[in-house]
Amino acid sequence: MTTDEQTARTAPPTPYPFSDADRLDVDPAYAQARACPALTRVQLPYGGWTWLATRYDDVKQVVGDLRFSREQALGDDEPRVQPFTHRADAMTMMDPPEHTRLRRIVTKAFSVRRIERMRPRTREIVDELLDDIVRKGAPADLMQAFADIVPMMVICELLGVPYEDRHRFRTWSEILGSTDAGESAEARMARISAANDELRAYLAAMVAKRRAEPAEDLMTVLVEAHDDGERLSEAEMVSLAWAVLLAGYEITACEIGNFAYTLLTSPDHLEQLRREPHLLESAVEEMLRVVPLTKGAFFARRATEDIELGGTLVRKGEAVLPSLMSANRDESVFPDAATMDFTRSGSSHLAFSYGIHHCLGAQLARMELQVVVGALLERFPGLRLAVPAREVVWRSGGILRGPRHLPVAW
Template identity: 40%
Template structure:
């Protein structure tokens, strides 16, 4: 089978690529990444689920011969960091404490207050004119939440967003622009760590510094900086993209929207269904490296291969999800893999769900007449970005 360019094109911003259905006839297929490198894409739910918990599938894609996502941006390829267990597990255990279900639940009043404040501003500035949901709610909410959790000053939010866009660029920014942004970001992290060291607070960065300084060797200085950068960079944009896209998906399905408005207890199910549609983009960020031969049902993934466990395909697998092509907020059997599994299950899943549920329900309650200002098929995604976020989501009420 010839390698197909990946990510696949969507018929429109909110639709699933047609190739995802066709390719599940084959358990594995070669794809060409934006870098020009080739990887094997695993398409079926059972196989993807199995691979996500297989220790022979490594996140260390900085190895010689490993496929790259981008020509211009090394992204998560850092030779000084081992993103696999046991090193990864040691730091992850600390980070997970900040994102535990109990601690996240304690953030509920804070998140609700932020949402209410943002909706107040949205209502005041609307005045019969369309409002970009991205700028009014989807981006400001998660960036403020993650910055509070990490202890980042409010005044620094805007520059953080600019650095994130560069870091998550596949082809949107030049190599020089990406390098400059990362240099600025690294210098900022160094200053932030030193300020927390001098005046620690009740935040995750201060907690990581305490581990570093009180138990030398438990968290190396470079690891400390790397994890601070990673959490700041990816800790909000996935939620922002999912929130805006999820609302747009609801607004583009009037019968589902009406069902939700009639029964807001369906909000958690509605959020899970938008997550199943993997609105944040393709599975190219799931790129892995195979350290040993992996025998599947009747076929083998050879050691040295670069592999993409295609969560976007798995989430549409008709052997697992009844009528997966339908957007159905009443779906009860919804074991989607959007947050991954195993050692690399998303540490921020509980926090993301909290924000998505509160923001979606509050938005729809506040604006009973909320609708898209443009047809859903006219929405556009950001080309050349890892998360393929929506450029804008104009709404009116």
């Protein structure tokens, strides 16, 4: 054991997350951790201590090496920021072979071809909302009138759930992602459990409806999905629909707000995209890399054997928490990593993770972000913040970053 590893292992674990997230700032502690010869030992609000992986190569190994198990990290000692433990029946928490079976069955529902067929309808949704914003006049809240609505409409159409129920989905989503410290853990757990039960009951009813009345939507695809004669169980369909609805709505809404704020507070980059619209796709990839989405790392893995990682011997049974946000700012992989460069070649970022748990909805998110950013640039050449940047109100009490309100003029 090296001196650096001995120090990391014997020193008291550092409280994590390192600090409360401030807008889109990234705590300098991540850069300090990347510069350390060993992994950093941290303690989250719930569960046992864990190693924190911050360098690109280390993070990529953790998320791609099957010796780091998601499944074995489950339980009361799972390092986490929320009081509840993750469900074992969620595909995001499974290891092969069960994960492989589910992934193989549902991947066809998220094919590039299927997502690209949605691009024209997504542009229609975006244009209708922007028309409404223009009619009502400036200033407009880009979050309430646009960013919160686009992904909800898209995901409702994709899944085949009624858009008129969107307010219920939004309430459930916000409760499930809450880390509000203003209430007791017991009270928060009760709210989260109730919201989870209500959402799953709603989706179970949708599954039953699609069995009886098939339609041209993802819920029907899940109901009919099979591989070598093996179909998804009802519980599996509900869990998948649950993940698609929450991730497809809330994460994309936050990303739209974060990207808009980033461009509106970076006039040189905004002008570059207006002047060179062919950079749109690479700009989206670069913002996915550099603009933080979460307030910290999540989804710990547990080592199934002794593994050398980042100058540290991770012993069998120890947990490792991979920080995708930190990996995407690793200077050894991305020169001048904290700086946005829309001409940066390649898209090797880890915003959608890597390996068997690479985000199923990555193509959907990319398509929506490309359509949204492109439409905003095209429709509003004079788009600007209607308040000073420091007056923008940000979300609180959750694991995701994003503006709560984003007043704009044009």
